[in-house]
Amino acid sequence: MFAIAATYFFCPTKCPIDPRPLNIKRLYLPFTPWLLSFQSSIQITSPMYPETKKRSEIKTLEIPKRLDIVIGACRFILLFIIVTQFSINWVSGDLIVRKIFGPEVPTGKYKHPCSFDELDNGDLYLAYYGGAGEYASGTVVYGARLNQESSHWSQPRKIAGNPFRSLGNPVVWQGPDGLVWLFYVTRFGDTWSTSRIKVKISRDGAVSWSDSALLTIEPGTMVRAHPIVLQTGEYLLPIYHETGHDTELVGPDTTSFFLRYNPSNKKWSSSKRIRSDHGNLQPAVVQVDDKHLIAYCRRGGGYEPTTEGYLIRSESRDGGHTWGKGGNSSFPNPNSAVDFIKLRSGRLLLLYNDSMNDRTPLTAALSSDNGKTFPHRMNIASGRDSFAYPTVVQTRDGRIHVTFTSQERTQINHAIFNENDLLLKSDNKKL
Structure with a gap:
């Protein structure tokens, strides 16, 4: 051009x-x-x-x-x-933000939330659920691929559906053994508190998928963030239990917890739950060392204006089996999802909305001291729109990729930046 x-x-x-x-x-x-x-x-x-x-x-x-x-x-x-x-x-410096899919893509106006991962062959693969709206009937999960040699995503195709139920919240992730996992929820009633988690597996790099299997039987169990691989080799999948039938309120007994998978015997077990005063959900977790893990969770409560809306933080000192009570961090939260990962450098990266009441701006915060402080911050997207539900992945070339939704959950976006872009920014804020 x-x-x-x-x-x-x-x-x-x-x-x-x-x-x-x-x-x-x-x-x-x-x-x-x-x-x-x-x-x-x-x-x-x-x-x-x-x-x-x-x-x-x-x-x-x-x-x-x-x-x-x-x-x-x-x-x-x-x-x-x-x-x-x-x-x-180009939003600023070397930060790149591009639209992936919008309302023009014929998978239903609603496209939310998006999850993605880098596959072993270098492709990026994403999944989202689409349909007429969040609580619409007949919503299904779609997948799309960005070939490593291409600049254009493939057209989405259906990878999970149910003629009698609505689906939501897909999470796509490739394990160290090459298997690609697709976790998602099936809603059995009118609200998310009736949901259960299902799983599919791909053995050919997300080209084809197995039949679905039920992962949880407790009503209200849902998934949102990537699993992590623990130092023991086990997988830790963040999940949560949502209660109540009010679509505008997350109940105070809503809790976050984790499913632990042993790839040797292929068995799942459950951790203790993270409880907090007003409820919490959608945890994202990192392992600081062998025994120490940190999780940030979306706050509970409603969506009315507040001066007390903060991300919930909890820590485990026994490898993720038990968790301390969730307490307010210094990060604001407008009742919206976050993501949290450990970079190859050992630094911790948090993606969140830097507001108590609005899902804008979408901000990246970097810690070099195992989560004690996050002095380096940069806005990924800002303005009068809603920028929500980030998923962050560091690819093999070291770049950091983030997907998020905007335009009233009708558009999926893809941001790319480098760790050094964040290191050059400092605001001296603590956790």
Whole structure:
């Protein structure tokens, strides 16, 4: 695009014309010199003489100086517009934000939330659930792929559905053995408190999927964030138990906990629950060392304006089996999901909405001291929109990828930045 703009900007201000009468107004359009200089064999038609002449037979006429200035100005304006449009993906510095899918993609207007992972072959694979709305009947899970050699995502295709139930909250993740896991929830009633977690597995890099299996039988159990691999080799899957039937209120007895999977004997077990004063849900977890784990959870309560809305933080000192009571962190939370990972450098990265009442801005915070402080912060997206439900992955090349939704949950976005982009920013805030 820059090459096209440059070609147009620096093309000579001579205009090939037919010596017979021409529509001069059309000839002097600022696009004409560029278009005519772009092809050596272009033909031009006179309104009075419908037959055409080849460029080699056409004389050139020097454009008057005043018109030359006007055309130059038009070129500059066009170049500015092209550069501005091309640069709209760059939010700041090396941060890139692109739309993946919007309302135009025919999987239903609603597209939320999105989860993704990097596969062993370097592809990115994402999943989301789509339909007419959050509580609509017939919502299904869709998957799409970004080939490592492509800049375009594949068209979404259905990877999980149920003709009698609505699905939601997919989580896609590839384990160290190469198996790709798809966790999602099936809603058996009108609200999420009737949900149960199901799972599918792919053995061919998310090309095909197994039949679904029921992972939990307790009503109200749901999934949201990636599993992590513990130092023991076990997998720890963050889940939560949502109670109540009020769609505008997360009940105070809503709790977060974890399912532990042993890949040797293929058995699951459950941790103790994280309890807090107003409830908590959708945990995201990192392992600091062999025994020490930290989890950040979405707060419970409602969506009305508040001055007491904070992310809930809990810690485990026995490898994730038991958890301390969840307490308020210093991070605000508007009753919205977060994500939390450990980077290869050992630093901890938190993605959250830096507001108690609005899902904007979407902010990244980096800790270099095992979660004691998060002095490095950068907004991924900000404005009057809602930027929600981030999923963050560090790919093998070291870059950090984040997906999130916007435009009233009808658009999925993809942000890319580097760890150094965050290290250059500091606000000296603690946890």
